[in-house]
Amino acid sequence: MMRVLALVLCAVAVLSPAWSGAQPAPPLSVKPVVEKKLKELPAGPLYWRIETFATLAEAQAAEGATGLAAEISGKVWLFTLGPAGGSKTGAVKVAEIGPVPLVPAPEYLLRINHASGPPGARTPPHSHPGSEAFYVLTGRLGQKTPHGVVHADAGTAMNGHGADMPMEVFSAGTTDLDQLVMFVVDATRPFSSPARFE
Numbered sequence: 001m002m003r004v005l006a007l008v009l010c011a012v013a014v015l016s017p018a019w020s021g022a023q024p025a026p027p028l029s030v031k032p033v034v035e036k037k038l039k040e041l042p043a044g045p046l047y048w049r050i051e052t053f054a055t056l057a058e059a060q061a062a063e064g065a066t067g068l069a070a071e072i073s074g075k076v077w078l079f080t081l082g083p084a085g086g087s088k089t090g091a092v093k094v095a096e097i098g099p100v101p102l103v104p105a106p107e108y109l110l111r112i113n114h115a116s117g118p119p120g121a122r123t124p125p126h127s128h129p130g131s132e133a134f135y136v137l138t139g140r141l142g143q144k145t146p147h148g149v150v151h152a153d154a155g156t157a158m159n160g161h162g163a164d165m166p167m168e169v170f171s172a173g174t175t176d177l178d179q180l181v182m183f184v185v186d187a188t189r190p191f192s193s194p195a196r197f198e
Helices: 002-015 056-063
Strands: 027-038 048-051 065-074 073-083 090-097 110-118 130-138 142-144 148-155 158-161 167-169 177-186
Touching: 002 110, 027 065, 048 056, 048 177, 056 065, 056 073, 065 110, 073 110, 073 177, 090 130, 090 158, 130 148, 142 177, 148 158
Parallel strands: none
Antiparallel strands: 027 110, 048 073, 048 090, 065 073, 110 177, 130 158, 130 177, 142 148, 142 167
């Protein structure tokens, strides 16, 4: 009887992708939500300030030159690139991330992406012509670069690297990853390019 049970378990292990790891990791879902272009950025060290509002109309009214308002995962958000500190009237401050690594450019693109996926989901290796920062809503974020692997858990933020850094972003936890991603990139270059780890 024990021998039959052992054979059954062995067969399940061979046939089950979850057990064997035979299936490739699913892709991380990455969707652009809102963006704007700027000819120049504010002076000094810059930070991403993340705030929530009661309504999208209130967030949009508070945007200013370097703000981006969006509704993501059932909440209304305002992402503002600017100096450290400060807040918008009527907003609830969630996080401040920085200083953001900046790249000289003739024109800048500020973009907010929404990324999500089950445990193990990942992006292919890639790079951006600027920096990205992360705020994790649920799950656990992993990021692999030539500097190693770092993680951020739900309710925490992570500052990104400078321009052209090879990276792979993945869902590193045991529950689905849901995250906000903020970019400051050179608008005259492709937003994302394939990359390799040397």
